[in-house]
Amino acid sequence: xxxxxxxxxxxxxxxxxxxxxxxxxxxxxxxxxxxxxxxxxxxxxxxxxxxxxxxxxxxxxxxxxxxxxxxxxxxxxxxxxxxxxxxxxxxxxxxxxxxxxxxxxxxxxxxxxxxxxxxxxxxxxxxxxxxxxxxxxxxxxxxxxxxxxxxxxxxxxxxxxxxxxxxxxxxxxxxxxxxxxxxxxxxxxxxxxxxxxxxxxxxxxxxxxxxxxxxxxxxxxxxxxxxxxxxxxxxxxxxxxxxxxxxxxxxxxxxxxxxxxxxxxxxxxxxxxxxxxxxxxxxxxxxxxxxxxxxxxxxxxxxxxxxxxxxxxxxxxxxxxxxxxxxxxxxxxxxxxxxxxxxxxxxxxxxxxxxxxxxxxxxxxxxxxxxxxxxxxxxxxxxxxxxxxxxxxxxxxxxxxxxxxxxxxxxxxxxxxxxxxxxxxxxxxxxxxxxxxxxxxxxxxxxxxxxxxxxxxxxxxxxxxxxxxxxxxxxxxxxxxxxxxxxxxxxxxxxxxxxxxxxxxxxxxxxxxxxxxxxxxxxxxxxxxxxxxxxxxxxxxxxxxxx
Amino acid sequence: xxxxxxxxxxxxxxxxxxxxxxxxxxxxxxxxxxxxxxxxxxxxxxxxxxxxxxxxxxxxxxxxxxxxxxxxxxxxxxxxxxxxxxxxxxxxxxxxxxxxxxxxxxxxxxxxxxxxxxxxxxxxxxxxxxxxxxxxxxxxxxxxxxxxxxxxxxxxxxxxxxxxxxxxxxxxxxxxxxxxxxxxxxxxxxxxxxxxxxxxxxxxxxxxxxxxxxxxxxxxxxxxxxxxxxxxxxx
Numbered sequence: 204x205x206x207x208x209x210x211x212x213x214x215x216x217x218x219x220x221x222x223x224x225x226x227x228x229x230x231x232x233x234x235x236x237x238x239x240x241x242x243x244x245x246x247x248x249x250x251x252x253x254x255x256x257x258x259x260x261x262x263x264x265x266x267x268x269x270x271x272x273x274x275x276x277x278x279x280x281x282x283x284x285x286x287x288x289x290x291x292x293x294x295x296x297x298x299x300x301x302x303x304x305x306x307x308x309x310x311x312x313x314x315x316x317x318x319x320x321x322x323x324x325x326x327x328x329x330x331x332x333x334x335x336x337x338x339x340x341x342x343x344x345x346x347x348x349x350x351x352x353x354x355x356x357x358x359x360x361x362x363x364x365x366x367x368x369x370x371x372x373x374x375x376x377x378x379x380x381x382x383x384x385x386x387x388x389x390x391x392x393x394x395x396x397x398x399x400x401x402x403x404x405x406x407x408x409x410x411x412x413x414x415x416x417x418x419x420x421x422x423x424x425x426x427x428x429x430x431x432x433x434x435x436x437x438x439x440x441x442x443x444x445x446x447x448x449x450x451x452x453x454x455x456x457x458x459x460x461x462x463x464x465x466x467x468x469x470x471x472x473x474x475x476x477x478x479x480x481x482x483x484x485x486x487x488x489x490x491x492x493x494x495x496x497x498x499x500x501x502x503x504x505x506x507x508x509x510x511x512x513x514x515x516x517x518x519x520x521x522x523x524x525x526x527x528x529x530x531x532x533x534x535x536x537x538x539x540x541x542x543x544x545x546x547x548x549x550x551x552x553x554x555x556x557x558x559x560x561x562x563x564x565x566x567x568x569x570x571x572x573x574x575x576x577x578x579x580x581x582x583x584x585x586x587x588x589x590x591x592x593x594x595x596x597x598x599x600x601x602x603x604x605x606x607x608x609x610x611x612x613x614x615x616x617x618x619x620x621x622x623x624x625x626x627x628x629x630x631x632x633x634x635x636x637x638x639x640x641x642x643x644x645x646x647x648x649x650x651x652x653x654x655x656x657x658x659x660x661x662x663x664x665x666x667x668x669x670x671x672x673x674x675x676x677x678x679x680x681x682x683x684x685x686x687x688x689x690x691x692x693x694x695x696x697x698x699x700x701x702x703x704x705x706x707x708x709x710x711x712x713x714x715x716x717x718x719x720x721x722x723x724x725x726x727x728x729x730x731x732x733x734x735x736x737x738x739x740x741x742x743x744x745x746x747x748x749x750x
Numbered sequence: 751x752x753x754x755x756x757x758x759x760x761x762x763x764x765x766x767x768x769x770x771x772x773x774x775x776x777x778x779x780x781x782x783x784x785x786x787x788x789x790x791x792x793x794x795x796x797x798x799x800x801x802x803x804x805x806x807x808x809x810x811x812x813x814x815x816x817x818x819x820x821x822x823x824x825x826x827x828x829x830x831x832x833x834x835x836x837x838x839x840x841x842x843x844x845x846x847x848x849x850x851x852x853x854x855x856x857x858x859x860x861x862x863x864x865x866x867x868x869x870x871x872x873x874x875x876x877x878x879x880x881x882x883x884x885x886x887x888x889x890x891x892x893x894x895x896x897x898x899x900x901x902x903x904x905x906x907x908x909x910x911x912x913x914x915x916x917x918x919x920x921x922x923x924x925x926x927x928x929x930x931x932x933x934x935x936x937x938x939x940x941x942x943x944x945x946x947x948x949x950x951x952x953x954x955x956x957x958x959x960x961x962x963x964x965x966x967x968x969x970x971x972x973x974x975x976x977x978x979x980x981x982x983x984x985x
Binding site for chain 1: 797801838
């Protein structure tokens with residue numbers, strides 16, 4: 204494809220647009236609540252009311268306000284319908300022709316939307332994720348064209364470095380540095396991997412991006428491939444995301460048909476292909492070395508690093524592995540420039556971050572906010588505060604690797620370093636709000652159970668340590684524990700954190716450590732007083748005893 | 751080949767840059783405890799017993815897979831590391847049903863020796879008493895899951911040295927088990943060559959020869975370095 208053809212496609216698409224566009228959210232959440240039927244009913248109603256030359260019904264990705272879905276938005280009329288059912292369709296269409304409707308209306312200008320800053324999700328809820336034309340209409344694949352024709356790979360890496368983007372998978376490693384390392388590594392071939400094995404409980408940012416705007420991830424990967432010298436990319440998606448997988452398959456096929464993936468892109472010498480690899484349900488496969496083992500067809504278990512994937516990754520070749528959201532940031536950085544990107548966010552954490560805001564807040568859903576916003580602003584302004592009668596107690600970020608931040612620290616800015624300082628992590632973007640009805644020991648146990656069940660079993664501290672920690676938490680929760688058990692728990696936390704092989708084990712104690720830090724009283728309140736004079740019990744077995 | 755100079759426990763040591771901390775320490779006569787490591791097999795860094803403290807990083811680095819570098823200050827036996835090692839051993843003893851007194855490998859068991867060396871007089875963690883099985887379907891050998899520490903030496907020796915890849919691991923976390931073929935009884939395995947390499951490298955009594963009574967299973971590990979040496983000379 205040539206740039207002229209790309210632009211012509213975009214123009215043709217624009218010219219074909221109708222006066223009013225009714226957007227139906229067709230992301231997994233809304234689809235599970237009849238969004239498909241709603242769209243059909245709306246289409247039928249438009250035909251019935253003879254409005255076909257004026258009104259179009261468009262399938263779009265996630266609008267973000269998931270708690271109120273299924274959503275239908277009519278931007279030109281400033282309308283946002285919530286909790287829509289197929290039966291509502293005729294009255295929604297009638298309202299467009301001057302009639303009235305009693306369907307629940309939301310406010311598209313409420314803080315939940317107004318306080319967001321859309322970079323990654325700019326097209327989410329706006330374009331049809333299953334039509335490449337929709338993506339091209341909003342400027343899709345022009346960034347790839349620009350990079351391939353006007354920039355050297357080194358300039359692209361330089362742009363990533365300048366932007367200050369850090370890995371969105373959770374650890375926050377500077378992306379530019381990672382790209383530069385892979386670009387410099389020597390190898391007969393190189394690979395680009397997109398990590399879409401999002402597994403934290405309560406997190407669905409990557410799913411939403413893949414379901415709403417798959418092409419931006421593919422384009423970001425192609426740009427990365429050009430920058431580091433790779434011609435093959437893999438997207439690793441968990442099998443639990445069938446809609447994301449199907450939309451990616453469609454997107455890859457369409458990109459290939461249009462010559463936007465494959466050999467000699469934009470009539471250059473640059474080749475890039477993308478294949479999907481589907482995870483089989485193991486959380487640990489989100490860890491990069493386990494993920495690569497899984498792609499290679501081996502058991503998904505982490506291996507010690509170094510060597511890092513940038514040096515020796517997939518099949519031993521230099522490999523760039525980034526998270527879905529990281530790749531989704533690439534196109535905006537190229538389009539609007541790294542200087543623009545570097546103005547967003549804080550000094551050390553640039554850009555925006557997508558969070559899955561769930562739990563005890565009025566507004567549940569996906570939000571994209573600039574780095575540096577405080578937790579209080581997220582919870583109270585975007586989230587709308589606690590529901591009637593509840594008092595918010597803490598926010599959990601970072602899933603099973605993260606921690607709980609108590610309400611008194613809600614003025615903490617959301618950036619990699621500040622969250623680390625208060626004992627949690629940015630993580631991939633899960634944000635669970637908890638109120639006074641939540642017992643923090645129970646929260647710790649929930650995450651410990653998760654880690655115990657998801658431990659791959661390779662290294663002993665994680666495999667056996669999580670079991671013992673889980674049992675101790677159970678013991679404390681059933682009011683059988685003593686101060687000795689609490690001490691043993693803390694000792695195990697320290698040991699598992701420091702001796703485990705991979706990130707899963709190293710961070711598994713975090714939910715316990717952070718709840719102990721801020722909510723120690725809740726643990727102490729559950730403890731049994733220790734009977735005076737009793738010695739710590741042991742199993743009494745002597746190792747090596749031959750008697 | 752570049753030579754690196756560094757210290758291990760205060761002792762000045764030199765080693766080739768491709769050497770691991772473990773190799774360098776062994777050459778210098780400094781003992782670092784290991785369990786999953788075995789000379790002649792690829793390292794996986796799984797047991798975490800060989801962790802060391804290295805200047806310049808807060809992380810504890812496993813000696814078996816960490817390459818030496820210039821100026822490193824390595825501590826192999828600090829109080830903190832000793833404590834962690836003891837805990838790791840206790841976790842292992844609590845995980846399965848390790849009853850030394852009735853074990854074929856009693857007094858010839860690496861796990862037992864490690865526990866003694868680390869002064870592990872008791873296990874503070876509750877025993878898990880898992881309901882594990884014994885596979886005695888093979889004509890000559892027995893697999894006793896009760897005594898398995900999941901070091902994967904059997905998996906590696908069968909894959910890397912024998913080339914049969916009979917063994918692998920299935921399941922997750924504490925439910926992981928070594929299996930033969932696609933989790934068929936060992937005796938039904940169509941890939942097993944009955945070479946006994948797995949039995950000889952197994953550090954505990956998990957793999958043993960049939961007909962051995964308590965404390966009678968003495969493993970012959972010498973074959974592996976010998977075999978590897980002859981193979982390397984051929985190349």
